[in-house]
Amino acid sequence: MTDTLIVIQAASGELGKSDLSAVGFGLELASAAGGQLDLLLLGPGAEAQAGPAAALGARQVFTMGGAELETYTAEVFAGATAFFLEGRSYRCVGAATNSASREYFPRLAAVLDAPMASDVLEVESVDPDRAVFTRAVFVGNLLATVELEAPRVLVTCRASEFEPPPSSEAAPIEAVDAPGGLAHPGKAFVGIEAATSDRPDLKEADIIVSVGRGTRGPEEGIPLCERLADVLDAALGATRAVVDAGWMANEFQIGQTGKIVAPEVYIAIGLSGSIQHLAGMRNSRTIVAINKDPEAPIFEVADFGLVADLFDAVPELTAALEKRSG
Numbered sequence: 001m002t003d004t005l006i007v008i009q010a011a012s013g014e015l016g017k018s019d020l021s022a023v024g025f026g027l028e029l030a031s032a033a034g035g036q037l038d039l040l041l042l043g044p045g046a047e048a049q050a051g052p053a054a055a056l057g058a059r060q061v062f063t064m065g066g067a068e069l070e071t072y073t074a075e076v077f078a079g080a081t082a083f084f085l086e087g088r089s090y091r092c093v094g095a096a097t098n099s100a101s102r103e104y105f106p107r108l109a110a111v112l113d114a115p116m117a118s119d120v121l122e123v124e125s126v127d128p129d130r131a132v133f134t135r136a137v138f139v140g141n142l143l144a145t146v147e148l149e150a151p152r153v154l155v156t157c158r159a160s161e162f163e164p165p166p167s168s169e170a171a172p173i174e175a176v177d178a179p180g181g182l183a184h185p186g187k188a189f190v191g192i193e194a195a196t197s198d199r200p201d202l203k204e205a206d207i208i209v210s211v212g213r214g215t216r217g218p219e220e221g222i223p224l225c226e227r228l229a230d231v232l233d234a235a236l237g238a239t240r241a242v243v244d245a246g247w248m249a250n251e252f253q254i255g256q257t258g259k260i261v262a263p264e265v266y267i268a269i270g271l272s273g274s275i276q277h278l279a280g281m282r283n284s285r286t287i288v289a290i291n292k293d294p295e296a297p298i299f300e301v302a303d304f305g306l307v308a309d310l311f312d313a314v315p316e317l318t319a320a321l322e323k324r325s326g
C-alpha cells in the first residue's frame with residue numbers, strides 16, 4: 001500500500017485554490033510513500049471538475065455524484081468515501097482542511113478505525129507502518145510532530161502550505177455510482193443561505209484588504225477600505241474585534257477562530273496584528289500594513305509598513321491607484 005487518495009468536495013463546477021493545493025499535498029504524500037495519487041471528486045460539481053482535475057498529475061480521477069451527494073452532510077460524505085474505499089488500498093487518504101473536512105474526516109476515521117492527523121503543514125515521511133507529519137499547535141506558536149502508526153492513515157492539510165501542481169498529461173476519469181441510503185434518517189438538509197458578493201471569495205482572492213478596529217466601523221473607515229478593495233479587485237477581511245463589534249459578518253473573520261488565508265498580497269489596515277489574527281494570515285506572500293502606531297506588532301511580519309493615519313493614507317492610496325488604472 002503506497003498510493004494516496006485525495007478527496008475533493010465538488011460543490012460547484014470549478015476547482016478552488018485550496019483544492020489545487022490539496023492535490024499538491026497529495027502528490028507529496030504519494031511521493032513520500034513511493035506510490036501514486038488518485039483523486040475522488042464528490043458532489044454535484046464532480047463531473048464538471050473532472051477534466052481540469054485530470055490534468056494535475058494524478059494517476060486517475062474518480063467522480064461520484066447522485067441525489068444524496070447534491071448537498072453536503074458529514075454522514076453522506078463520510079459514508080460515500082468509506083464506500084469508495086471498500087476493496088481499494090490507499091496508504092494515505094487526504095483532503096484540504098476546511099469546514100466540511102473538519103467534520104466528516106474524523107467521522108471517516110472512526111468508520112475506518114484509522115488514525116488521523118489534521119491541518120498538517122509538512123509531510124516528514126510516509127513509511128509502510130509509520131507516517132510522520134508536522135502540524136501547528138497553540139495558535140502556530142509551536143510545531144508538533146505527529147506519528148501515525150497504521151497501514152492506512154487519514155490526513156488533512158493546511159492548503160496555504162502547499163503549492164498547486166503544474167499541469168500535466170490528462171489522467172483517465174471514471175464515474176463511480178454512489179450507494180443509496182447514505183443519509184442519516186435522523187438528519188435532513190433544510191437549506192443554505194449563501195451570502196452573495198461582487199468581491200472575490202476570501203479563500204480564493206489574490207489580494208485581501210483586511211480591516212481592524214482602527215477603522216472605527218461602517219460609518220467611518222470601513223467604506224474607505226471597501227473602495228480600496230474594489231480598485232484592487234480584492235476580497236475584504238476583518239479581525240475578530242471588527243466582527244465582535246457587529247461591523248462586519250462572521251464570514252469575513254481571519255485568524256485562529258476565523259479563516260486561514262495566504263493571498264499574494266495582504267493589506268492590513270488599522271489592525272494591531274494580534275497573535276490570533278497572525279495565525280490566519282502570516283503565510284501571505286506579501287504583507288502590507290497601515291497603522292498609526294509604529295510599535296504595532298503587525299509591523300513585525302509586514303514586508304511593507306506605513307506608519308500613518310488610515311483616514312489619510314487609504315483615500316490617498318485609492319486615488320493614486322485609480323489614477324494609475326485610468
Ligand SMILES: Cc1cc2nc3c(=O)[nH]c(=O)nc-3n(C[C@H](O)[C@H](O)[C@H](O)COP(=O)(O)OP(=O)(O)OC[C@H]3O[C@@H](n4cnc5c(N)ncnc54)[C@H](O)[C@@H]3O)c2cc1C
Nearest residue numbers: 212213214239240241255256257258270271272277292310
Ligand atoms: C481565543 C481567542 C481567539 C481569537 N481569534 C481571533 C481571530 O480569529 N482573529 C482575530 O483577528 N482576532 C482573534 N482574537 C482577538 C485578538 O486577540 C484581538 O483582540 C483582535 O485581533 C484585535 O483586533 P484589531 O487588531 O482589529 O484591534 P486592536 O488590537 O484594537 O488594534 C487596532 C489597531 O488600529 C490602529 N489604529 C487605530 N486608529 C488608527 C488610525 N486612525 N489609523 C491607523 N491605525 C489605527 C491601532 O494602532 C491598533 O494597532 C481572538 C482572541 C481570543 C482570546
